Amino acid sequence: MNITLRVWRQAGPSDQGRFETYRVSDISAEMSFLEMLDVLNERLTLEDVEPIAFDSDCREGICGTCGVMINGRAHGPQAATATCQLHMRSFSDGDTITVEPWRAAAFEIIRDLMVDRAAFDRIIEAGGFITVATGAAPEANLTPVPKDTSETAFDAAACIGCGACVAVCPNSAAQLFTAAKISHLNLLPQGSAERYSRTERMVDTMEQFFGSCTNHGECEAACPKEISIDFIAMMNRDYVKAKIQKRRGG
Amino acid sequence: MTSSSVSTSKNRSWPLEFYRSAVGKKWVMGITGIALLAFVLGHMIGNLKVYLGDGQLDSYAHFLRELLYPLLPKTVTLWIFRTGLVAAFLLHIHAAASLTLLNRRANVAYEGPRDYAVATYASRTMRWSGVIVAVFLLWHLADLTWGVTPMAPQGWEAGAVEANLIGSLSRGGVALLYIVANLLLGIHIYHGAWSLFQSLGWAHPSYHRLRRWFAQAFAGVIVIGNVSIPLAVWAGWLG
Numbered sequence: 026m027n028i029t030l031r032v033w034r035q036a037g038p039s040d041q042g043r044f045e046t047y048r049v050s051d052i053s054a055e056m057s058f059l060e061m062l063d064v065l066n067e068r069l070t071l072e073d074v075e076p077i078a079f080d081s082d083c084r085e086g087i088c089g090t091c092g093v094m095i096n097g098r099a100h101g102p103q104a105a106t107a108t109c110q111l112h113m114r115s116f117s118d119g120d121t122i123t124v125e126p127w128r129a130a131a132f133e134i135i136r137d138l139m140v141d142r143a144a145f146d147r148i149i150e151a152g153g154f155i156t157v158a159t160g161a162a163p164e165a166n167l168t169p170v171p172k173d174t175s176e177t178a179f180d181a182a183a184c185i186g187c188g189a190c191v192a193v194c195p196n197s198a199a200q201l202f203t204a205a206k207i208s209h210l211n212l213l214p215q216g217s218a219e220r221y222s223r224t225e226r227m228v229d230t231m232e233q234f235f236g237s238c239t240n241h242g243e244c245e246a247a248c249p250k251e252i253s254i255d256f257i258a259m260m261n262r263d264y265v266k267a268k269i270q271k272r273r274g275g
Numbered sequence: 276m277t278s279s280s281v282s283t284s285k286n287r288s289w290p291l292e293f294y295r296s297a298v299g300k301k302w303v304m305g306i307t308g309i310a311l312l313a314f315v316l317g318h319m320i321g322n323l324k325v326y327l328g329d330g331q332l333d334s335y336a337h338f339l340r341e342l343l344y345p346l347l348p349k350t351v352t353l354w355i356f357r358t359g360l361v362a363a364f365l366l367h368i369h370a371a372a373s374l375t376l377l378n379r380r381a382n383v384a385y386e387g388p389r390d391y392a393v394a395t396y397a398s399r400t401m402r403w404s405g406v407i408v409a410v411f412l413l414w415h416l417a418d419l420t421w422g423v424t425p426m427a428p429q430g431w432e433a434g435a436v437e438a439n440l441i442g443s444l445s446r447g448g449v450a451l452l453y454i455v456a457n458l459l460l461g462i463h464i465y466h467g468a469w470s471l472f473q474s475l476g477w478a479h480p481s482y483h484r485l486r487r488w489f490a491q492a493f494a495g496v497i498v499i500g501n502v503s504i505p506l507a508v509w510a511g512w513l514g
Contacts, residue, residue, distance in 0.1 A: 033386065044386065097390035128383040193392070195399065196378035228298055236381030237297035237374045239398065240470040246392035254473065255480050261298055262476025268293040 026052040026113055029121040030065065032077055038133050044123070054114040058101065059084060059091060061113055079138040084109040086249060089185030092192065093138045094125040099189035099247040107187060107249040127188050129197035131234040142188050144234040145202060151230035152223035153206045155215050168214050175213070182209035183250040190244035196236030201244040203231045204256035211263065221267035228264050297377060300370040305471035307363040307370075312468060312493065314360055315460070319500040325437060325513060332437040368409065375402060397466040404463040411456035418443050440504070441513055450505035461498035468493045 027050045035042030049065050056064070059081050066076035080090040086107040093108055095101035101111045116122060124138065132140040170178075184205035191199050207224050210216030216223070238257060245254045266272045293299040321339075324332040342352035391399075417426035419439055424431075428442035428449075444450045469490035472478050478486070507513050 031387070042386075094385065094387070097385070097388040098392065123387040125385055125387045128385055130381050130383055195382065195394065197381040197383070198378070229296065232297050232377075234381075236378035237301060238474075239374075239378075239401065240466070240473045241391075241394035241398045243392055243394050253480075255478055258473050258476045258478030260476075261302065261474060264296075264298045265293075265302055265476060268289060268296070268299065271289070 026054055026116070026118045028052055028061070028113075028116065028119075031121060031123045032137070033125045034077070034137055035126075035134050037136055042134065052113055054112070056113045057084065057109055058095070058111040058113065059109050077138065078136040081109055086110040087185055089187040092127060092187040092189050092249075094123075094127065094192060096123055099127070099193045100187075100249050104246070105249055105251050107185070110249075127192035129188075129191050129194075129235070131197065131199075132188060132191065140188070142186070145186055145188065145199070147234065148199065148203055148227050148230050149206060152219070152227040153210070155210060156219060157215065170213060178209045178212040181205040181212070181252060181256050184209075184248075184252055185250060187249060189247045189249060191235060193243040193247040194236065194238075195241060195243070196239055198238045198244075199231050199235035200238040200257045200260070201248060201252055201254065203227055204254075204260040205252050207260050207263070208256045211259075221263060221272040224260060224263040225267040228260065294370075297374060300374055301474040303366055304370045304374075305474040307367040308467050308471045310359065310363040311367060312464065314363075315464070315497055316493075319497050322504060323500060325440060325504060326507070328437075328513075330437065332440070333435065336434070336436045364409075368405075371402070371405060395466065397462045398470070401463060401466055404459045408456060408460050408463055411452070411459075414452070415456075418449070441508055444505045444508040447509075450509055453505045454502050457498055457501040460501075461494040464497060465490055465494040 027048065030047045030049055031044045032047060033042055034045045047065055047069075049061060052061050052064065059079070062077060062079060069076045079093065082088040082090045084091070086109060089107070091108045092100055095108070095111070100106055100108045101115065103111055103115050126132075126134050126138045127140045131144040132142060135141050182205075184202060186202060186206075188202070190201035191197055194200075207227050210223065211220045240254075242254055245252065294303060321335055322332075324335045339353055340350050344352075397404075414426055417423040419427070419436075421427070422431040422433065422439070428439065428446065430442060431439050444453065467490075469486055472482075472486050504513075
């Protein structure tokens with residue numbers, strides 16, 4: 026396969042940035058999108074050109090570091106797929122592919138396709154944990170969890186924190202990420218003790234960095250883990266209960 | 276950026292504290308949205324009285340002014356409704372404007388093309404359809420409630436609701452304005468009537484299809500009911 030790539034190049038946060046065009050030839054359709062970038066970077070290095078900076082770690086769709094905008098879609102054209110799991114067979118020979126970093130005021134571009142997602146860490150720090158006394162672990166089977174509840178909690182826990190939800194949102198809202206992180210703890214017995222205070226703190230922190238949800242549903246469509254916007258509704262409901270009814274525990 | 280621990284101010288009263296948050300503003304937009312939907316539906320049903328002819332629309336308008344009389348003085352009930360309605364409009368608009376500013380600050384535009392997956396025309400034009408409907412509403416009040424020229428038709432008369440309505444809609448350009456404004460209102464309602472369940476957190480998965488259906492049906496009924504009137508005047512069925 027021969028591909029023309031239009032890639033966003035930006036030397037650092039203060040650089041203006043621009044698209045640069047590269048031709049990549051003899052690409053195998055079985056290569057992943059990131060492997061194709063690796064091939065290009067190897068050539069750029071030999072040509073003494075600065076290679077394209079992009080994040081990646083596990084390359085099996087679970088670490089959440091590798092997201093980029095591909096032809097205007099987060100993680101490219103294939104549903105439920107992170108960029109690293111996208112293969113060149115999703116494209117045709119001779120295609121021109123535009124690659125751009127996530128864009129949101131809270132996601133500063135570090136370099137080229139890499140963005141700083143530390144705002145997500147701030148949200149997690151505000152309540153994405155359970156407060157338990159450490160010591161000997163209790164017998165896990167003593168706390169029964171209904172099957173449906175554990176399944177729903179796991180659906181939320183599948184969030185890999187890639188930031189695609191923010192990237193595709195016309196408001197740069199982080200509702201889907203925050204709702205997923207809140208829900209997977211709130212739904213389970215260990216997390217429900219701090220259900221409302223967690224929701225309140227995490228939402229308030231989210232709003233310091235991100236926009237507000239207008240229910241387009243783009244995040245759900247872009248999410249590589251197919252997390253449902255139902256979790257956003259659940260978060261909204263709990264936030265109202267926390268604020269108006271001053272509820273704290275589950 | 277500010278520190279990660281957010282303490283709730285105990286000095287502020289909870290409604291203000293709640294409204295200060297974006298999720299709170301969306302909740303207020305949902306609640307006021309329900310009030311406005313209820314008004315729009317009642318208003319549309321009242322409009323249909325024009326088809327009964329025989330001064331029925333005029334007596335309906337008269338009935339509204341005397342609602343709960345003699346329990347309350349004339350027009351008092353009407354003014355209670357009007358006050359609530361104006362408050363709902365102002366809150367809905369204030370929350371929308373304030374959230375729009377927040378979103379503008381949070382968002383950075385893409386330099387390359389964007390390919391939306393599911394966002395609808397309706398969801399992406401809420402701000403525009405909302406603003407245009409609000410401006411139309413002022414025009415509509417000047418035309419048929421206040422009788423201000425040049426919005427009101429010639430020979431406008433207080434209380435002669437049916438004659439004023441038909442007089443106004445007999446003007447081709449005005450009829451077109453009413454049709455376009457009601458189509459935009461329908462688009463606004465189509466997204467709003469679905470979206471409000473999400474914002475209020477009333478979104479159990481088992482009701483997904485029902486919510487879509489509700490939004491489509493609500494928007495459809497309002498548009499068909501309201502747009503039929505200028506069309507009927509144009510076709511000569513009224514007046």
